[in-house]
Amino acid sequence: MTARELILGRLRAALGGPEPVPVEVARDYRGAGSVAADLDVFVGRLTDYRATVHRCVDADVARTVGGVLGGRQIVVPPGLPGHWLPDSVTVVPDDDLGVERIAAADGVVTGAAVAVAETGTIVLDAGPDQGRRLITLLPDVHVCVLRADQVVATVPDALARVDPHRPLTWISGPSATSDIELSRVEGVHGPRNLHVVLVL
């Protein structure tokens, strides 16, 4: 008998009967589409978790990125809109870069798949403007550019919008720990600085 047969047999024996009894799940909580996203709440949540928020129009994204990362080396995913990048940065496109090269960069600029207002969360799905998971992990500064229409109200809204078959990273503020006397420290292993550029 394989371990698989053994375990499944044990579980069926544990449940006692051949017919599983279906259990009704009442979904009377606020599901997808039940609440409108509030951008001010989103900004408030991000700030609360020590992310820095910039609001601007699309034409000013490059200037905003330059204000954060000007003069530095930044990794860029292959599908990032070129007009988001200022001349003042040294662009290192991610064409299968080695980890050491990515880790040596000062920052990374990406788009996002969706964001959750209530929790101040950005979701990356490794789309062309976001790139491999690695590039948003090793550099110390992550600048994430979001369109206002990508912000949804709740976690159920965001789950309904993303594809489970893509690798997903849900980011709520910079890397943090509370392991030492419960005092929150920003920045352990992930980027220590998270900037969100909200394009209105």
Added chain:
Amino acid sequence: MTRSFLGMPATAPPGVGHLRGSEPFPVAARRALSDAQLRRNLGHATATIRSRSAAVVGEVPDWPQLRAAGRAIKTDTMARLPELLEQLEAAVAAAGGTVHWAADAVEANRIVTDLVRAAGADRVMKVKSMVTQEIGLNEALLSAGIEPVETDLAELIVQLGDDRPSHILVPAIHRNRAEIREIFLRAMPGVDPALTDEPAALAAAARRHLRQTFLSTRVAVSGANFAVAETGTLAVVESEGNGRMCLTLPETLITVMGIEKVIPTWRDLEVFLQLLPRASTGERMNPYTSMWTGVTPGDGPQTFHLVLLDNGRSAVLADPVGRQALHCIRCSACLNVCPVYERTGGHAYGSVYPGPIGAVLSPQLTGVEDNASLPYASSLCGACYDACPVMIDIPSILVHLRGRVPHPKAEAAAMAAAAYTMDHPALYAAAQRAARLGRLAGRRGRGLPPPLSGWTASRDLPEPPPQTFRQWWAER
């Protein structure tokens, strides 16, 4: 094939892993109670998390509905566990992962060790995971000549301090900053001797210490918070980014999960991703949640193994009252509200699963005779039930398990528990006050009054607890 041929539900084997303490709860608790520093650290930490969690839970208008949905989804999951696991297996395989089944800790350790060897590695990096502590994976790897590196800050503190975790969420909750600095200075290679005990400086030291490990280690081992049967998606919830490092950087990822972590549908995540962070760390959302389905060409590990572990869970499932202990999402809220945990800390429970959930889970995983004092490690005050985001009725399971404890051992445990309480003036005074109230109310005596009634009722199944103990706790 008959069912008996297929095997009956089995408890976790002894001699491997960390589900059994070396001494009964009251004995270990007595030692913990005499450690003033430990009690200060615990009191501060649990009070801090409690108030943070209360604040963000209060923000959610539909919290009761989410809790009820969480409970219903878990009840449904347990009723259909075999078919959901088969569905998960098929979905993971279709996405390019390989699924292994481990009947117990010994098998799981062997599977992981063989996979690491097959990958040609002599070091693995680990994301904090209760289940790999449960099975004693680190010890198994070490004895096979493989070095396990814990990457979670608290786990690192525990590993460098040659210590044991004492809390599900904050394993080094029993250590303060000065102690952590000492541990780093003693055991972290190349550490700056001028290291201060500022939390930010200590975290930065860990960042420097682990960076090269992350970049150069080819195999990682993780646990899982959730596994979606419908899609084959695994989810890991974390804060520091060490989880992302381990899930993204290596060539090979091995995820070990208890079979109860499966959930039926993608949509079910919308319930648990709201319940878990708020109940757990008291955040609206934890800094990082990673989800992956099999392997993604060009992004992350190109080899993915999922190890599905029983190790006593089938025996828990076999008990219609006790099986709801399998609903646990390991948020640790029940620890943080527990007056017993707050006084004794996690080590007293012996098992890697401490606090109220440990008191009901460990005895069921091992067979109640091997953790006979744990069902008594509670005052039955009910605070855990109120705090639990998936509404596990821990007090009822405790009472049920007390009825299953072999009598002689139970009595011994209860007597020792009573003795430890009487050694402690604050608890004893409370018991006296409660006794007076009990007499005034004309209750018929049955052993000692609250809070001792719960610790001494070994022959009679106690009634659901009165409010007295909690009122006392709130007002003390």
